[in-house]
C-alpha cells in the first residue's frame with residue numbers, strides 16, 4: 030500500500046511558509062490596510078482571534094470589552110482587522126442612513142448564518158440586492174397593512190390570555206416566554222402562509238420555535254472565527270449534518286426543512302392554479318413575491334423557504350422576549366403596573382374588546398413602558414457593521430482620554446477621522462442603550478425617561494432607540510411588532526397579570542448578560558417563570 034510521508038525538510042518548509050504568510054498578513058493589516066491608522070488594540074488589528082477570544086472563549090463578552098476599550102481609544106476604534114466600532118450616538122445616521130445612500134453588510138458576519146440566509150433580505154450583502162428583495166415585502170409591513178391584520182392579532186391576544194388563564198390553580202410554574210413565542214409565531218406564520226402554525230392550538234405552549242432558533246444561533250461566534258468550517262458543514266448531505274449535533278438537527282429540521290415544505294406546497298399550488306382556491310381572498314407575503322417582477326431565481330420555493338425561516342427567526346423571539354421583560358418589570362415594580370392599568374382603564378371598558386392599536390398608541394405611559402422594554406431587550410445586541418461603497422464617512426467628535434498614569438485628569442480632545450469607502454464600521458444597541466448621558470441609570474427599567482414633565486412622549490430620545498436597527502436595513506417587522514406588543518400587553522395587563530405571580534425569577538433572568546447575536550440572560554437562568562393563581 031502506498032504511503033504518503035512528508036520529509037522533515039518539507040514539513041519545516043511548510044511551517045516556515047505558513048509563518049511567513051502570517052507575518053506578511055500582520056504587516057499588511059497593521060501598516061498598509063486602509064484602517065491601519067485608526068486607534069485600537071494592536072492585537073485586534075492583527076487578528077480576528079482577539080474578537081474570538083472575547084466572544085468564543087469568554088462567552089459573547091466582546092460588547093462589554095468594547096465599552097472599556099472606548100474609554101482608552103476614543104469614540105472610533107478598530108476592533109478587528111476589517112472593522113471599526115463607534116460609540117457616539119451622533120454618528121448613527123451616517124453609519125445607517127435611509128434612502129439611496131448605499132450601505133453593504135459584511136460577509137464575515139453574514140457567513141455565520143449559512144448559505145441559505147444569504148438568499149434573504151436580512152442576509153443580502155449588497156445594498157442593491159437588499160433593495161430588490163425588501164422592496165417587494167415592504168408594503169406588507171406598512172402601518173396600513175398591519176392595521177388590516179389587526180382583527181387577527183386582537184383575536185390571538187385574547188386566545189393567549191385564555192390559554193394562560195387556563196393554567197389557573199395548577200400551581201405549576203412555567204416559562205412565560207414559551208407562551209409569548211407561540212403568540213408571536215402564530216401571527217407571522219399566518220401572515221406568511223395563510224394558515225395556522227398550530228402552536229396556539231396545542232395542549233400547552235411547547236413545542237415552539239424558541240429552541241430551534243436558539244439552536245441555530247448557538248454557534249454564531251464560532252462561525253465567525255471558522256468560516257471555512259461553516260462552509261464545509263453546509264456542503265454535507267442533510268443526514269450527515271443532522272448527525273453532527275442535536276441542536277443543528279433541530280434547527281435544520283424545523284427552520285429549513287419544515288418551513289421549506291410549507292413554502293414548496295404554496296409554490297406548487299401557485300404554479301398549478303389552485304393557490305386562489307387554497308387561500309381565498311387572502312393574500313400572503315409570498316404570493317406577492319411570486320406576483321412581482323423579481324427575477325425567476327428570486328421566486329424559487331427554496332429562496333422563499335429561506336425568507337420564511339428568516340421572517341420566523343426575526344419576528345418571533347424578539348417580540349416574545351420584549352413581552353417577557355414587560356411581564357417581569359410590571360409585576361416587580363407595582364407602581365408602574367398600577368399606572369399602566371389606570372391609564373388603560375380610561376379607554377378599555379371590556380378587556381375582551383380591545384381598542385385599536387392606534388388608539389392605544391396615544392396613551393403616553395403605555396407607550397413609554399413599551400419603549401423602555403424594547404430598549405432593554407436590545408433586539409439584536411451584536412455589532413451591526415456597514416460599509417459605504419460610494420462615499421467616505423467623516424467623523425468629528427470630542428472625547429476625554431483616561432487620566433494620565435500619574436492620575437492627572439485629561440482635557441477633552443477633538444478628533445476627526447475619515448473612514449475610507451468600503452470599510453466597515455459598526456455600532457450596537459447594547460452600547461448605545463447603556464449610554465448614561467442619554468439614558469441615565471441605563472440599567473434600570475424606567476418608563477418615565479420617555480416622557481417630558483407634562484407627561485407627554487419625548488420625541489428627542491427616540492432617535493437613539495437602536496433595538497430595531499437603523500437606516501435602510503431597519504427591522505422590516507417593526508409595525509407588526511408594535512401592534513403585537515400594544516394589543517398583547519393590553520390584554521395581559523387587564524386579564525392575566527392580576528392572576529400572575531413571578532416564580533423564583535430575579536432581574537438576572539431578564540438582564541443582558543452576554544451577546545449571541547441577540548441578548549442572552551445569565552447561562553444558569555431558567556427563564557421568566559410564573560404561576561397563575
Ligand code: HEM
Pocket residue numbers: 150151152163217339340343344345347348351403407408409413495496497498499501502503504505506507509510
Ligand atoms: C420587538 C421586536 C423586534 C425587534 C427588536 C427587532 C429587531 C430587528 C433588528 C435590530 C433588525 C436589524 C438587523 C440588521 O441590521 O441586520 C431587524 C431586522 C429584521 N426584522 Fe426585526 N425585530 C423585531 C420584530 C420583528 C418582527 C415581528 C418581524 C416580522 C416579520 C421582523 C422581521 C425582520 C426582518 C425581516 C428583518 C431584516 C430586515 C432587512 O434586512 O431588510 N422583526 N429586526
